[in-house]
Amino acid sequence: MPPMWRVLTSYAIPLLGVALVTWITSAMLAQWGLASAALLFLLPVLLGAARGGLGPGLLAALAGAGAYNFFLLPPYFSFHVHGPDHAVSVLVLVLVALVTSRLATRLRAREEEANARAAISEELAQISRLLAKGAPVEALERARAYVAGIYGPVRIDGSQDGFSSLDQAAFAWAMHNGDATGHGTGVMAAAEWTFLPLSPKGRGSHALMALARPADGHTRPMVQIEHMQQVALVLGQGCDRIALEEERRARETLAESDRLRRTFLASLAHDFRTPLTVITGQLETLATRSPEAGEALNAARRLERTMSDLIAAARIEEGSLRPQAESLDLIDAADAAFGAVVVPAGLSLGHVIPADLPFVRADAVLLHHVLINLIDNALGHAASRVMLGAALRDGQVALWVEDDGPGVPPDQRARIFERFARIEGGDRAQGSGLGLAIVRGFAEAMGMQVSIEDSPLGGARFILRMGA
Amino acid sequence: MNRVLVVDDEPAILRLLGAVLARGGYEAAGAATASAALAALRGGGLSAAILDLGLPDRDGLELIPLLRAAHVPVIVLSAREDVGEKVAALDLGASDYITKPFDGEELLARLRVALRQSGHPSGAAAQEVLAYGPLRIDTARHEASIDGRGLTLPPKEFALLQALVEAGGRILTHAALLEKVWGRAHVGDVEYLRVAIRALRLKVEEDPAHPRLIRNEPGIGYRLMEG
Numbered sequence: 148m149p150p151m152w153r154v155l156t157s158y159a160i161p162l163l164g165v166a167l168v169t170w171i172t173s174a175m176l177a178q179w180g181l182a183s184a185a186l187l188f189l190l191p192v193l194l195g196a197a198r199g200g201l202g203p204g205l206l207a208a209l210a211g212a213g214a215y216n217f218f219l220l221p222p223y224f225s226f227h228v229h230g231p232d233h234a235v236s237v238l239v240l241v242l243v244a245l246v247t248s249r250l251a252t253r254l255r256a257r258e259e260e261a262n263a264r265a266a267i268s269e270e271l272a273q274i275s276r277l278l279a280k281g282a283p284v285e286a287l288e289r290a291r292a293y294v295a296g297i298y299g300p301v302r303i304d305g306s307q308d309g310f311s312s313l314d315q316a317a318f319a320w321a322m323h324n325g326d327a328t329g330h331g332t333g334v335m336a337a338a339e340w341t342f343l344p345l346s347p348k349g350r351g352s353h354a355l356m357a358l359a360r361p362a363d364g365h366t367r368p369m370v371q372i373e374h375m376q377q378v379a380l381v382l383g384q385g386c387d388r389i390a391l392e393e394e395r396r397a398r399e400t401l402a403e404s405d406r407l408r409r410t411f412l413a414s415l416a417h418d419f420r421t422p423l424t425v426i427t428g429q430l431e432t433l434a435t436r437s438p439e440a441g442e443a444l445n446a447a448r449r450l451e452r453t454m455s456d457l458i459a460a461a462r463i464e465e466g467s468l469r470p471q472a473e474s475l476d477l478i479d480a481a482d483a484a485f486g487a488v489v490v491p492a493g494l495s496l497g498h499v500i501p502a503d504l505p506f507v508r509a510d511a512v513l514l515h516h517v518l519i520n521l522i523d524n525a526l527g528h529a530a531s532r533v534m535l536g537a538a539l540r541d542g543q544v545a546l547w548v549e550d551d552g553p554g555v556p557p558d559q560r561a562r563i564f565e566r567f568a569r570i571e572g573g574d575r576a577q578g579s580g581l582g583l584a585i586v587r588g589f590a591e592a593m594g595m596q597v598s599i600e601d602s603p604l605g606g607a608r609f610i611l612r613m614g615a
Numbered sequence: 616m617n618r619v620l621v622v623d624d625e626p627a628i629l630r631l632l633g634a635v636l637a638r639g640g641y642e643a644a645g646a647a648t649a650s651a652a653l654a655a656l657r658g659g660g661l662s663a664a665i666l667d668l669g670l671p672d673r674d675g676l677e678l679i680p681l682l683r684a685a686h687v688p689v690i691v692l693s694a695r696e697d698v699g700e701k702v703a704a705l706d707l708g709a710s711d712y713i714t715k716p717f718d719g720e721e722l723l724a725r726l727r728v729a730l731r732q733s734g735h736p737s738g739a740a741a742q743e744v745l746a747y748g749p750l751r752i753d754t755a756r757h758e759a760s761i762d763g764r765g766l767t768l769p770p771k772e773f774a775l776l777q778a779l780v781e782a783g784g785r786i787l788t789h790a791a792l793l794e795k796v797w798g799r800a801h802v803g804d805v806e807y808l809r810v811a812i813r814a815l816r817l818k819v820e821e822d823p824a825h826p827r828l829i830r831n832e833p834g835i836g837y838r839l840m841e842g
Contacts, residue, residue, distance in 0.1 A: 424628060476831070515833040
């Protein structure tokens with residue numbers, strides 16, 4: 148129904164009511180009496196005020212009072228009022244119109260508010276359902292369309308493009324403080340846009356909902372801003388949940404591929420060790436009779452070392468090392484490492500570890516490999532001796548392996564820990580070129596630092612620093 | 616002649632171990648599966664078993680308690696670096712482990728140790744006087760000595776030494792030692808063990824910085840060694 152027509156009918160219906168009451172009461176006046184007739188005039192006033200509000204109510208009151216006066220009160224067909232009792236009836240009709248219309252208006256306003264709130268709840272429920280289904284893009288689109296449909300231009304994103312400097316300031320404020328900011332709010336009200344954060348202060352997403360100033364130039368009422376803030380928070384929660392879910396899925400995928408890589412490396416180690424066991428085992432038997440078999444045995448052992456090094460390097464590369472730190476006595480660590488290396492003829496290997504050295508926290512197996520590699524490297528370069536030592540330095544335990552070989556020139560100390568690095572010049576070590584890279588990779592995985600100094604023995608001193 | 620059961624699904628390894636064992640004067644009985652191993656166990660007459668844990672039909676770890684129940688000492692053969700697997704095998708009762716590729720002489724040496732231990736009456740703990748190498752322990756009188764020289768040991772150190780001597784050269788895992796000496800609640804407190812071992816070495820080792828008697832296997836445990 149067009150509004151004009153609605154306004155007309157809201158005035159016309161009470162007037163018709165007045166006419167009807169006038170007609171009935173004038174016909175029945177003799178039987179009912181004047182008091183009852185006057186009461187009946189309340190009906191069109193109530194009707195007009197309840198349906199149309201103050202205007203139609205007052206019109207009905209005045210029309211009713213006039214008609215009552217004109218047709219029912221003597222002198223008939225005159226507006227002349229005789230006594231105060233008749234003035235009272237006019238006053239009562241006007242008051243009834245006033246009170247009823249106010250009540251009705253308030254009631255209607257409340258009903259409209261309830262309807263609006265129901266509509267918002269319904270909309271929020273729809274948006275939440277989209278978010279729950281994991282459709283954040285659709286949810287954002289729906290929220291944008293919904294808000295735009297009611298309140299005009301809206302943006303939902305984290306970008307400040309196209310905003311004036313004041314709007315950008317309001318944007319930043321809303322983002323930083325988690326408050327509604329800008330037009331229609333208490334903060335930077337001169338801004339063209341109203342900025343509503345998608346999450347409370349300090350949490351979640353970095354997006355805002357921005358509403359343009361109403362096109363009619365009015366100030367946006369607080370009620371609308373509150374409604375929109377509700378939409379914004381639901382959206383924010385939904386988006387946060389989805390972000391969390393995506394993060395969890397990414398972590399799971401990572402853990403799964405990590406597990407696969409580790410399984411692969413473990414089975415690779417297993418797969419080459421079994422045939423190598425057969426090769427070295429059979430060569431061992433043959434070597435007792437044939438020097439050629441002895442050479443082959445040595446080659447097979449070198450191959451085993453190289454394969455182990457390659458797998459260790461791959462584990463470092465893949466980042467799949469998971470050190471298990473435990474309390475260790477370096478005397479045990481040195482003893483075990485000495486038991487695992489072969490000292491070539493003409494060289495000596497020893498250690499000086501103080502008996503009161505604090506225990507360290509390290510992964511026993513990784514540290515074992517670090518020491519074996521350092522000792523092997525030193526044996527490969529030493530002239531006559533390799534020494535292992537340890538001391539407490541500045542609250543840290545320093546563990547070193549040193550030799551009396553040619554040492555490492557200062558300009559090569561940084562690159563010597565790189566894979567396949569070799570010192571330029573005489574090098575009789577026959578390793579894989581991975582030993583020191585493995586030392587550094589394993590040490591760093593355990594939170595230790597490796598460095599090189601000149602040894603008092605004349606060669607290189609490789610130092611590991613670790614927490615006591 | 617001692618019969619040694621060899622369980623490995625790789626025929627080449629079975630043949631190799633057969634040759635190594637023959638060199639050491641043992642007779643090898645090969646089994647490629649867990650069920651074949653169990654059949655051999657039921658047949659009886661086994662002095663020891665060398666067991667690869669990766670078997671096609673069953674987890675090799677499950678065989679250890681069965682072999683132990685038949686008083687057959689077990690040496691685990693492992694191709695993995697994984698310490699956890701070795702610790703699990705030892706805690707289930709394996710006497711020792713050896714990692715592929717292994718040295719034949721080393722394997723024979725370990726086998727001799729394992730056989731010697733099983734030669735001890737199985738209830739070693741029930742004996743009052745225990746000995747290992749230069750060490751003697753009188754559990755009833757709470758006395759310990761090395762090379763006839765009396766040792767003054769606080770209760771925890773005595774208990775630790777007793778556990779090591781009872782094991783007779785077999786590796787005891789860190790967790791097993793902690794449980795035996797400090798109780799189940801302390802199986803994770805390796806630091807207790809380090810402190811006690813260091814104190815014990817001061818008393819029993821000639822040079823505590825170069826221990827020859829109480830030896831550590833990185834990440835696994837302690838054992839006594841002769842010589």
